[in-house]
Amino acid sequence: MTDFATTKSMFELPDGVIYLHGNSLGPMPKAARARVDEVLDDQWGKMLSTSWNAAGWMALPTELGDRIARLIGAEPGCVMVGDTLSIKVYQALASALELNSGRRVVLSDNGNFPSDLYMADGLLRSLGPDYELRVVDPDDVATHITEEVAVLMLTEVGYQTGLKHDMKALTELAHSAGAIPVDLSGCKADFAIGCTYKYLNGGPGAPGFIYVAPHLRDRVRPALSGWLGHEAPFAFDLDYRPGTGIERMRVGTPPVIQMTALSAAMDIWDMVDIADVRARSIQLTELFIQRVEHSCPDLQLASPRDSALRGSQVSFRFTEGYAAMQALLERGVIGDFRAPDVMRFGFAPLYIDETDVEKAVDILADIIRNRLWDKPEFKIRQRVT
Template sequence: MTDFSATRALFDLPPDLIYLDGNSLGPLPKAAPARMEQAMREEWGAMLIGGWNKAGWMEQPRALGDRIGRLIGAEPGHTVVGDTLSIKVFQALAACVEMRPDRRVILSDTGNFPSDLYMAEGLIRMLGGRHELRLVDPEAVEDAITEELAAILITEVDYRTGRRHDMPRLTAKAHAVGALTIWDLAHSAGALPVEVGRGGADFACGCTYKYLNAGPGAPAFIYVAPRHAGRAVPALSGWLGHRAPFAFEPSYRAGDGIDRMRVGTPPVLALAALDAALDVWDTVDMATLRQESLRLTDRFIAGVEAACPELEVVTPREHDRRGSQVSFRHPEGYAAMQALIARGVVGDFRAPDIMRFGVTPLFIDEADIDRAITIIGAVMNERLYDAPLYRTRSAVT
């Protein structure tokens, strides 16, 4: 069993704030500043360039990849950290297309995060426009899996609605018609149990700054199934994906296994924060986390619906179709969210009318949920959002 009161104590959260935005940016782990200072003073400061060898900087992407791999059900040695999620999506998608040269269709859904779709569009342009990005409604993905597909690119949990795809089921159907699969785990890793190995994923990728709490702009990860590790072609052939980076050869030779998915120099300071953030997970049982997430999101949905029926819940009620967030639709969603933030309930807004609330049991408990419901009810029923200061849109919503 996981002691969530103990995990809550591991985060530095402002008092009297109900932070329901861990699905966008996780809070600061208390251990992260000291770990980063250690990397800056004892490693960078004292060792200078020697830190690459003495402090193990060069090995960090693999070591931290395996720590994340444990949380997503990956086989050891098949997950690596570095770069951004968009880059990792591009790498995975380019490898899939190369592995299915006789197929021209990439399937995704209209609920996917736009950056994934932009990466697909860019790749298609680079390949001369001979491929097609085919988008269907999230509910129509399974029926759209046909023998013309090279790959399916699906984010397991919809960033707006919190709707969850059955990734093993979609993967099984894709494999039955000869297509490959890419699982985007941006809203899954650290939010719910994931089994990329047993689920048959060909590739998977995700970020570490949401539920994994590694900080703004923290690096992404990529998983490559063992059956593909030695044959996936790295379209972004960076020097650290080379078989012998410090031989400085003029031509590229792909590294062994997951190493070929490395691109640029590891972001050592960011990896120090990630290292500290992952320590929190050493005491967390993912099944227990999921059970508590569902209990709290059930309570939140029921409470908000009772307090303010004008908010339309768009997150599935069925447990197997829900991530770890709850989203509501309202025409004044942006202003309402700003009014809530001003009163200490922090969620966020996604255009055109979605109010999102992430529920993270590591630091959110039943008392937080109940207080949030009371404040949401007051803001909505008293139209406290109906003020000019709440309608001015910031660059980040």
């Protein structure tokens, strides 16, 4: 059994703050500071460029990939960490389209994160007018899977409401990895991509990752043919030859400092059973929904009521949701807002417990019941909501 009291003690959590925002940015592991300092002082500071070999910097993308693989049901040697999530979206889409060259449609839903749709649209426009990005309602995805569809691009857990798709349709893990059990191998996914700065606690700007199924990893041609994905990058050949297996999905230079912070977070994840995380998440989200609906009748549940259809976040609709969230922030409860009226709350059992949930709801109820959100300063829209 996972000891969640121990994992909670391993994160930097300011006094008086209830952090229900791990679905956007996970908190910092306490060990990350010392780990990064070691890289800055002893490696970059003293060993300089020799650190690429002596400190193992070049191996970080695959080492971290294998550690993440355990959490997402992936086979060893099939996950590569590096670059941004958007870059990994582009990589997966481009490779999948080339493997299905006779088809021209990328199918997604309007619950997908807009950035992913932007990346898909930009790629398809560059390929020509015969290609189409087809976006449908989440409930209609299955009926639109036809012979003309080359790629099905879905986020397993929708960013706005937490709606959880059927795993067999999985292509992206931004809101899944570290939140719910994922079985890429068992579901025969071809590609998957995800981020490490949310539930995996890798820090702001932490790199994305990409999964390629074993039967494809030596066949895919990386559209972004970066030099570190070359078979022999330090031969400096003018012609590109893809590397072996998942190595070919490398693009640019690994962000060593950010990956070092991620490695500190993965030390905590190495102590965790993801099934325990999911069970605990359901308990916390059910408690939150029950208490909010009892004490805040003006808020309308936007997330699926059935926990089997919900990720590790809960969203409520409220006409003055933005102002109410600002009032919560002032009281030390951190969630976020998504237009036009959605208040989002993420539940990461590694550092959130029942006491946190109960205190957060009490504060929310006070704000709603006494209209404490109705202040001019709470209605000024910040750049990040």
